[in-house]
Amino acid sequence: MRRCVKCKEKASIYLPHHRLSLCSQHYVEWFEERVQRTIKQFGMMEKRDRVLVAVSGGKDSLSLWQVLHRLGYEADGLYIDLGIGDYSAKSKELCKKFSERIGRKLHIVDLSQELSTIPQIKQLDSRPACSFCGSIKRYYMNLYAKKLGYTVVATGHNLDDETAVLLSNVLSWNLQYLERQTPLLEEKDGFVRKVKPLCLLTERETALYAVVTNIDYIEEECPFAENATSIDYKKIMAQIEEKSPGTKLRFYLEFLRKVRPALSSGTQPVTLKPCSVCGEPTVGEICSLCRIRRKLSVKTQNITELPDPSP
Ligand code: SF4
Ligand code: ZN
Numbered sequence: 001m002r003r004c005v006k007c008k009e010k011a012s013i014y015l016p017h018h019r020l021s022l023c024s025q026h027y028v029e030w031f032e033e034r035v036q037r038t039i040k041q042f043g044m045m046e047k048r049d050r051v052l053v054a055v056s057g058g059k060d061s062l063s064l065w066q067v068l069h070r071l072g073y074e075a076d077g078l079y080i081d082l083g084i085g086d087y088s089a090k091s092k093e094l095c096k097k098f099s100e101r102i103g104r105k106l107h108i109v110d111l112s113q114e115l116s117t118i119p120q121i122k123q124l125d126s127r128p129a130c131s132f133c134g135s136i137k138r139y140y141m142n143l144y145a146k147k148l149g150y151t152v153v154a155t156g157h158n159l160d161d162e163t164a165v166l167l168s169n170v171l172s173w174n175l176q177y178l179e180r181q182t183p184l185l186e187e188k189d190g191f192v193r194k195v196k197p198l199c200l201l202t203e204r205e206t207a208l209y210a211v212v213t214n215i216d217y218i219e220e221e222c223p224f225a226e227n228a229t230s231i232d233y234k235k236i237m238a239q240i241e242e243k244s245p246g247t248k249l250r251f252y253l254e255f256l257r258k259v260r261p262a263l264s265s266g267t268q269p270v271t272l273k274p275c276s277v278c279g280e281p282t283v284g285e286i287c288s289l290c291r292i293r294r295k296l297s298v299k300t301q302n303i304t305e306l307p308d309p310s311p
């Protein structure tokens, strides 16, 4: 029988890549300490920061919100209602309940009012929903963080998310994306600082934390998620991890330590300028969100589409 390394009681959790056995209570302590250490290690934020946590109703973002709150950060939530049927309705309710449980403010952005719902946008965009949904969420997170006076945006990306993206970027040697893959993106050119405090914790570890601390999260996947290619990369990483525990963590940390610094000095920094329509930062003349807005207005007015002015 495995025993908790802290209290010697019967262990209920074993973490193979840390060779660590813990009881539930000490697991919660270990998890929260690990988040605090990650925040310190990368200089993500201070207690004086105002933090906006991007919450989706899933285990990662709600666990992150709870940990930051318990660690004493001034952390509120931002939920973007994407209008994806029952999935959005249920996840919004769970976020509302959770904000009441921890006594922190939840801001809600209704995409149907701001732009249009994801299923409606999907009808006029041939790309997988996740590719434009991701940029829409980033746009509104940044916009509302600035509007509401938050200094940091925190997202619940975990080690599995980060290594899946890293593998995909390595396989295509996408140097610009690799250069931007970091748990801390400093405030710059109209972007609020962005941090990923769960980046060194696996999906399983976050799920365990959510279960042990009784977080009520949405278990269903977004209906558009099944087409996401990142799921395949996660499966591949999981197979390697099973054969060789610790690979995911090593892959990610060694990338940050050895490869990313070399990339930052060798790649041309991306020049950003204000979008000529909405003023938010973008690489082209018009940002991707305003291009979607333009397509939507063309559709509703039923007129011939204008040529796209962006490069
Ligand atoms: Fe958006 Fe894709 Fe996530 Fe669904 S799975 S919420 S479409 S990014
Ligand atoms: Zn214990």
Ligand code: ZN
Residues within 6 Å of the ligand: 275, 276, 277, 278, 279, 280, 286, 287, 288, 289, 290
């Ligand atoms: Zn714009």
